[in-house]
Every structure is written in structure tokens, then in C-alpha cells.
Amino acid sequence: MIDMTRYLLERPHTLVPLTFFSEKFSSAKSSISEDLTIIRNTFARQGTGILETVPGAAGGVRYIPTVTEDDAKSVLNEMSQRISESDRLLPGGYVYLSDLLGEPNVLRQVGKLIAAQYAKKPVDVVMTIATKGIPIAQSVAYYLNKPFVIVRRDSKITEGSTVSVNYVSGSSNRIEKMELSKRTLKPGAQVLVVDDFMKGGGTINGMVSMVKEFDADLAGIAVFGESNFEGSRNIPEYTSLIQVENVDTENKHIHAIPGNYFAQTKFIALTPNQSGVQE
Amino acid sequence: MIDMTRYLLERPHTLVPLTFFSEKFSSAKSSISEDLTIIRNTFARQGTGILETVPGAAGGVRYIPTVTEDDAKSVLNEMSQRISESDRLLPGGYVYLSDLLGEPNVLRQVGKLIAAQYAKKPVDVVMTIATKGIPIAQSVAYYLNKPFVIVRRDSKITEGSTVSVNYVSGSSNRIEKMELSKRTLKPGAQVLVVDDFMKGGGTINGMVSMVKEFDADLAGIAVFGESNFEGSRNIPEYTSLIQVENVDTENKHIHAIPGNYFAQTKFIALTPNQSGVQE
Numbered sequence: 001m002i003d004m005t006r007y008l009l010e011r012p013h014t015l016v017p018l019t020f021f022s023e024k025f026s027s028a029k030s031s032i033s034e035d036l037t038i039i040r041n042t043f044a045r046q047g048t049g050i051l052e053t054v055p056g057a058a059g060g061v062r063y064i065p066t067v068t069e070d071d072a073k074s075v076l077n078e079m080s081q082r083i084s085e086s087d088r089l090l091p092g093g094y095v096y097l098s099d100l101l102g103e104p105n106v107l108r109q110v111g112k113l114i115a116a117q118y119a120k121k122p123v124d125v126v127m128t129i130a131t132k133g134i135p136i137a138q139s140v141a142y143y144l145n146k147p148f149v150i151v152r153r154d155s156k157i158t159e160g161s162t163v164s165v166n167y168v169s170g171s172s173n174r175i176e177k178m179e180l181s182k183r184t185l186k187p188g189a190q191v192l193v194v195d196d197f198m199k200g201g202g203t204i205n206g207m208v209s210m211v212k213e214f215d216a217d218l219a220g221i222a223v224f225g226e227s228n229f230e231g232s233r234n235i236p237e238y239t240s241l242i243q244v245e246n247v248d249t250e251n252k253h254i255h256a257i258p259g260n261y262f263a264q265t266k267f268i269a270l271t272p273n274q275s276g277v278q279e
Numbered sequence: 280m281i282d283m284t285r286y287l288l289e290r291p292h293t294l295v296p297l298t299f300f301s302e303k304f305s306s307a308k309s310s311i312s313e314d315l316t317i318i319r320n321t322f323a324r325q326g327t328g329i330l331e332t333v334p335g336a337a338g339g340v341r342y343i344p345t346v347t348e349d350d351a352k353s354v355l356n357e358m359s360q361r362i363s364e365s366d367r368l369l370p371g372g373y374v375y376l377s378d379l380l381g382e383p384n385v386l387r388q389v390g391k392l393i394a395a396q397y398a399k400k401p402v403d404v405v406m407t408i409a410t411k412g413i414p415i416a417q418s419v420a421y422y423l424n425k426p427f428v429i430v431r432r433d434s435k436i437t438e439g440s441t442v443s444v445n446y447v448s449g450s451s452n453r454i455e456k457m458e459l460s461k462r463t464l465k466p467g468a469q470v471l472v473v474d475d476f477m478k479g480g481g482t483i484n485g486m487v488s489m490v491k492e493f494d495a496d497l498a499g500i501a502v503f504g505e506s507n508f509e510g511s512r513n514i515p516e517y518t519s520l521i522q523v524e525n526v527d528t529e530n531k532h533i534h535a536i537p538g539n540y541f542a543q544t545k546f547i548a549l550t551p552n553q554s555g556v557q558e
Binding site: 001002003005006009010011038039042043046048090091092094095096097098099102103104105107108130131132134135138139141142145146147148149150152154156157158159160181183184197 | 280281282284285288289290317318321322325327369370371373374375376377378381382383384386387409410411413414417418420421424425426427428429431433435436437438439460462463476
């Protein structure tokens with residue numbers, strides 16, 4: 001049961017046939033099935049996620065990470081507090097986040113929160129832009145068990161042929177270029193766009209254009225932080241985990257609150273039960 | 280027991296007091312202790328890692344990820360095969376790896392293999408250079424439960440003050456510059472340097488200089504892939520997971536084999552037992 005738990009946790013959104021477990025542990029399918037019921041109920045009670053049972057010959061079990069509203073609240077409140085530390089303020093009103101986005105524990109929580117929104121929605125690939133979006137994309141990709149692709153502002157020979165799009169950098173109003181390796185995205189793929197921080201939304205808009213350029217579909221947009229932008233960003237619906245409300249460089253004051261995550265998220269109620277399929 | 284397993288797996292190299300579990304699950308310490316023995320033995324049998332017991336009032340349990348030699352062999356053989364696919368060859372003899380290093384499952388295995396070498400050695404922080412080293416650094420950092428820091432070739436305002444070093448790019452023989460945010464590294468920190476691919480070793484050498492520049496200590500060097508470099512790299516001892524032996528652009532042939540990982544790794548034997556402390 002311990003090793004089954006580990007195996008499932010390491011493979012979110014992956015259908016594991018019951019026969020795989022019964023062979024791995026030389027157990028009858030019925031006792032595997034009983035163990036899975038216990039695991040499912042524990043996951044439900046602790047808010048770990050859904051253990052979905054797919055019946056039939058091609059069936060099996062699948063672990064789908066979710067979060068409870070309470071857990072999301074405590075995570076986002078704690079992060080807001082940490083971002084409100086005054087020594088994060090950099091000249092020009094920029095906010096230093098590199099330490100947070102280099103902590104495995106923070107990234108794990110960020111990844112799970114964003115992935116939980118897509119527990120029941122199709123995502124084929126996570127897209128981000130170098131450099132600081134990468135850790136977030138990787139964490140989200142981990143919990144969705146999907147690959148991530150990295151758009152770059154500078155092309156490298158090791159990417160092979162690339163597709164490039166121009167975009168207007170919102171904060172500086174300059175036209176810039178971003179590129180993505182041609183072989184990374186398939187037409188029709190459902191693409192979840194993520195980034196570390198959004199000000200004017202220009203970079204996000206560039207990635208949305210990139211998705212279209214590949215004839216792929218936008219599954220959603222999620223950013224770790226957003227600034228309190230005045231005016232219209234003119235971008236599709238997005239989710240933010242944190243909003244930096246107030247940056248006062250003169251008095252070295254910065255204030256962050258949870259973003260629109262709660263308004264954007266349908267929390268899935270997990271109900272433990274003794275029998276049958278949870279769905 | 281299921282939730283204890285999850286909790287420990289999500290927090291490698293973290294000491295969890297027994298009282299934490301007994302309060303979380305409202306159980307007597309003795310029954311928590313029995314459950315932990317079962318978890319420890321399962322982890323040992325399945326090659327998941329060590330569940331270390333630290334006795335005393337400030338004690339608890341700590342999950343330390345390890346790999347078995349057999350698991351490492353099958354992982355590295357499979358990766359070598361995938362890299363030997365001819366359509367990875369790019370003009371100039373470069374090898375396309377971005378797809379592999381964007382797959383959660385590959386990154387999980389890479390991270391665990393490298394982290395397992397440091398199961399018993401101190402690492403305070405993982406260092407890499409943007410862009411393609413980041414996913415590897417993040418995975419290794421996850422299994423060591425330590426932060427990672429990103430050295431950049433281009434400075435960004437959002438990094439605050441930086442320290443820069445010059446280095447000779449081995450492949451092009453040019454002098455280049457790399458920078459790291461000043462607040463990321465503490466003097467005396469044990470730094471594990473990782474990167475995606477090493478040719479001449481110039482970038483690695485640059486990061487080693489960066490470690491010295493911060494008065495920190497080099498804990499080790501690990502790369503995902505290395506080329507079959509002719510001549511001396513003049514760098515400290517390093518570990519490579521994969522070696523690209525042969526790149527023949529004319530016949531579109533590429534051949535990869537496991538790197539020096541086995542020569543560089545002391546595999547830790549895990550022995551399940553019913554009683555007491557495993558160490």
C-alpha cells in the first residue's frame with residue numbers, strides 16, 4: 001500500500017492498470033482494489049486529490065491532484081506575507097522574487113495550485129518564456145504530467161528551426177521578438193500558458209500569438225504574480241496567485257494580497273466513501 | 280500510513296518530529312513508530328530511499344532519496360537510446376535535448392539520480408546557468424530539498440545587484456560574462472553546480488569561479504550530458520549521466536552511452552529490518 005501510494009503520487013494524471021499493481025506486488029486484484037479504496041479515501045480526507053477509477057478492460061486508477069479551498073487560502077496568505085517584505089523592493093518598483101521561485105516547497109505549492117484548476121480540463125503542454133517562468137512551468141507540468149516548452153527571447157543553435165512572433169512589451173512599449181523551436185508544439189494541442197509575473201500583459205499576449213502561430217489552442221493562462229495595472233491589459237481570461245497591490249519605493253513599502261485565484265477556481269469537493277467509484 | 284508516506288515523500292531531507300505525526304493523526308507515538316518501521320522497510324525493499332531515524336528529543340524521521348544501481352542502469356540505458364535517435368542531430372553537430380528536458384518523468388529521474396549522490400554529503404544550494412540548466416537544477420533541488428539559484432548571461436533589473444565573472448567559452452574561445460544576484464549565495468555555502476550539457480567545460484568553469492567569488496564552497500559538479508571532448512577540460516571532478524560518443528552529421532548518426540555516473544557513485548545498500556534504527 002505504501003509503494004502503491006508512492007507510485008501513484010509520482011505519476012499524476014496517469015492511468016495505471018490494476019493488473020500492473022497485482023503483478024508488481026503478486027497480489028489478487030481484489031486485494032489491490034481494497035487497498036486502492038483505502039488510498040482513495042485517505043487522499044480525499046487529506047485533500048491530496050482524486051483517485052479516479054476507470055472501469056473496464058482498458059481501465060485502472062488515476063491520481064488527479066486537487067487542492068482544498070482552505071489549503072489554497074493558507075498557502076496564498078503565507079506567500080502574500082512573504083512578498084510584502086520590504087527588502088524585496090528593487091529600484092524602479094520591481095519586486096525581487098527569485099529566492100521564492102527557487103524554493104522547492106514554494107514551487108511545489110504553486111504548481112499544485114495551478115494544476116488543480118485543470119484537474120478536469122484538457123492540457124497537452126505547458127508553455128512559458130525564459131527565464132523566470134521556467135520553474136513555474138516545470139512545477140505545473142509535474143502535477144499535470146505533461147511536457148513543458150520554453151519560448152525564448154534569444155534564439156540558440158541548439159533549438160533547431162524556430163517560429164518567431166513579435167509582441168509589444170507592455171511596460172516599455174517596445175516591439176520585441178520571441179521564438180519557439182518548431183518541433184515543440186503540435187497543431188491542435190491544448191496549451192496552458194504560465195509566467196512568473198505580469199505587468200502590462202505584453203509577454204503573455206506574445207505567447208498567446210505563439211500558440212495561434214502553431215495552430216494550437218489556448219487552454220488557459222496563469223501567472224504567479226500580477227501588478228496592480230492601471231488600464232486594460234487586453235488579454236484573455238487569466239489566473240493570478242498573488243497581486244502586488246501597492247509599491248511605494250519612497251517609503252520602501254510593498255503590499256501583496258492573494259490574486260484572482262479563488263474567483264477563477266472551482267474547488268472540487270472530495271468525499272471519502274467505502275465503496276465503488278468516486279466519480 | 281498513506282498520508283505519512285505522502286508527507287515524507289514530499290519533503291526529502293527534512294527532519295519530521297514524531298510528535299508532528301502523532302498530533303496530525305491523533306495516534307500514540309508507539310503506533311506512529313510502528314508505521315514508520317513498515318514505511319522504512321518498504322522504501323528499502325523498493326529502492327525508494329532511506330528513512331533515517333534521529334533519536335532524542337530533537338529527533339524524528341527523515342526521508343533521503345537514493346537509487347539502486349539496477350534502477351540507475353535501466354534509466355541511463357533508456358535515456359542513451361532516446362538520445363541516439365538520429366533526428367536529434369542539428370546543424371553543427373549540436374544535439375536537440377529540449378524535448379527530453381521538458382518531460383516531467385525524465386526530469387524526475389535525472390533529479391533523483393544526481394541527488395542520490397549527495398544522500399550523505401552536504402549541499403546547501405544548487406547552482407545552474409540559464410536557460411537549459413534550470414529544469415535540471417530544479418529537479419535536483421527538489422530531491423535535496425534545497426533552493427537553487429540561476430546564473431545569467433544577461434543581467435535583468437529584477438535581479439537587483441549582481442556579481443559578475445568572466446569566463447572563456449570553450450567551444451567558441453570567446454570571453455563571456457555571467458552574473459548572479461548578490462543576495463542569492465552566502466559565504467561558506469556548499470554549492471552543487473549542475474548544467475544540461477558540457478562540451479569544453481568553459482561554462483562549468485565560469486560557475487566554479489562564481490562559487491569562489493561568493494566565498495562559497497564547491498560541493499560537486501553534475502551535468503546531464505557531455506560530449507566526447509578531445510583534450511583537457513581542466514575542470515574539477517564531475518559526474519555526467521550521458522555521454523554523446525559519436526556525432527556524424529554526414530551520415531546523420533549519433534550515439535550516446537551512459538556517462539561516468541557509475542564510476543562516480545557510491546550506491547547505498549538498503550536493508551529492510553524489523554527493529555531499531557537503520558543507520
